[in-house]
Amino acid sequence: MTPAPIRIVLADDESMVRTALRVILCAEPGLEVVGEAATGAEAVSVVRELGPDVVLMDVRMPEIDGIRATEQILTTLDTPPRVVVVTTFENDAYVYEALRVGASGFLLKRASADELVQAVRLVARSDSLLFPSAVRALAAEHARGRRRPAPWVARLTGRESEVLRYMAAGLTNAEIAARMGVGPATVKTHVAAVLAKTGVRDRTQAVIAAYESGFMKPS
Structure with a gap:
């Protein structure tokens, strides 16, 4: 029996970025983009309506940012999706906050198409850590003041x-x-x-x- 596809929502305020992500992901077997959002508030609404498996969430978005949107999604749904934060800078304090509130990992905007697909499949499977060396470095840097x-x-x-x-x-x-x-x-x-x-x-x-x-x- 063919497994159900991994259902994905894209949240980014730039339509060109969403289009590029959609083209890459929809070309892969077993991946399906089911919705898009241009603001943090819209992302929360779309995720609640569609119930995806994975959300690719831009950190900086209008209305509410990706951190607060991630927090709302993960704390208000009975079966929340895995959230991957998409960012420009891997040592960004915003990314660390997103991980603290529940994001399953982060992906750099300069990542290759293969890395994007791998990230989605990995967090959907959820038995490993997304880019462990980067997550460890981020935690080591930002956890000092919270220890x-x-x-x-x-x-x-x-x-x-x-x-x-x-x-x-x-x-x-x-x-x-x-x-x-x-x-x-x-x-x-x-x-x-x-x-x-x-x-x-x-x-x-x-x-x-x-x-x-x-x-x-x-x-």
Whole structure:
């Protein structure tokens, strides 16, 4: 049976950018652009109406910016989509804030077509971290001023701590299973426990929490 296509909404105030993204994505099997938005407020409305799997969200948009739009989408929907922030600068504080409120990753506007497609497929699958080295660098840079002890650190088991470190390194569940000598189902259970104890919804926020709590130290 052919799997259902990954349904995508594009949110950017430049129609030329949306058109370029649509052309690239719609040329790929298994990807479908179901809607577009030119403002942050419109993005929230379109996502609520269409229920996509992935949203590509520009950071700076009229009415409300991509950060607030992302936050509204992720906190008001029962089954929210994965949000990928699209940005010009990878060390932008706006991007870090978007990750903190729930974005699953970010994509540079200079990214290639292949990187764009890979990013959409990766966040839709959600068993790995989007561009792990870039996310780690961003977290290490911006978490310093927010660092504070967190009670969840003491509640992690040894195995869960190990899994969180592998998650921060960007390993998939299968790769973590191979490193630990256990089955993928066991890793999936550990990942779920880590997300529950850190109080976050996906791997990206777990990495952010790990740096802000001091569990992970900048290298």
